[in-house]
Amino acid sequence: MRQIVIATSNTGKFKEIRDVLADAFDRFYSLNDFDEKVLVEEDSPLYVENVIKKARKIGDRFGIETIADDSGLEVEALGGRPGVLSARYGDTDDERIARLLSELEGVEWKKRGAVFKAYLAFYIPEREVSYVFYGALSGYITFEKRGDQGFGYDPVFYVPEYDKAFAELTMEVKNSISHRGRALHAFSKFLNAVKK
Numbered sequence: 001m002r003q004i005v006i007a008t009s010n011t012g013k014f015k016e017i018r019d020v021l022a023d024a025f026d027r028f029y030s031l032n033d034f035d036e037k038v039l040v041e042e043d044s045p046l047y048v049e050n051v052i053k054k055a056r057k058i059g060d061r062f063g064i065e066t067i068a069d070d071s072g073l074e075v076e077a078l079g080g081r082p083g084v085l086s087a088r089y090g091d092t093d094d095e096r097i098a099r100l101l102s103e104l105e106g107v108e109w110k111k112r113g114a115v116f117k118a119y120l121a122f123y124i125p126e127r128e129v130s131y132v133f134y135g136a137l138s139g140y141i142t143f144e145k146r147g148d149q150g151f152g153y154d155p156v157f158y159v160p161e162y163d164k165a166f167a168e169l170t171m172e173v174k175n176s177i178s179h180r181g182r183a184l185h186a187f188s189k190f191l192n193a194v195k196k
């Protein structure tokens with residue numbers, strides 16, 4: 001039986017990752033499944049360093065193959081903020097969105113461009129090795145919230161190709177185009193190439 005820890009306590013991320021990997025693993029754990037809370041300080045300004053640290057620390061602690069995700073939203077008009085600090089822009093999704101929209105007040109549509117980035121690290125404890133996968137998607141920050149699917153900044157991230165915000169797409173469609181979906185696609189190809 002092949003098990004994997006999805007090293008996140010963000011249930012939105014957990015569901016998206018599990019959905020894409022459903023055929024590759026038999027059992028999925030999130031950090032919420034363990035009583036022990038392992039503290040991982042995401043203190044680097046680089047996503048890639050944070051994600052490797054997270055996957056490795058959790059993988060070594062529980063002795064199970066682990067995938068971690070560090071992601072962020074980079075808004076052009078804000079000089080790339082909130083970026084790697086996207087989770088710390090407020091205490092709740094609503095607060096983070098409210099802050100983003102207020103900082104963009106008065107900014108016209110064509111200057112509201114943004115990129116969502118996702119870094120995934122897959123760590124194999126018995127080999128002490130990490131593999132990193134990357135995905136990104138460009139879009140725009142809306143003037144107000146749209147839709148009720150997904151999580152996080154989904155209601156304010158507009159995808160031109162679909163003329164919809166992420167939160168107006170089903171998880172399947174979001175996963176087929178999103179930053180995380182792209183990184184997961186690369187990870188799936190890797191898993192197929194390196195069958196256990």
Ligand code: ITT
Pocket residue numbers: 007008009010013042069070071072073086087088096150151152153154166178180
């Ligand atoms: P973990 O560290 O436990 O995985 P987190 O929510 O703290 O969860 P990050 O440090 O990667 O995750 O922060 C990313 C922030 O960006 C956080 O506020 C997320 O809700 C948000 N985010 C990430 N991916 C997103 C997506 O696909 N859609 C909307 N918001 C997203």
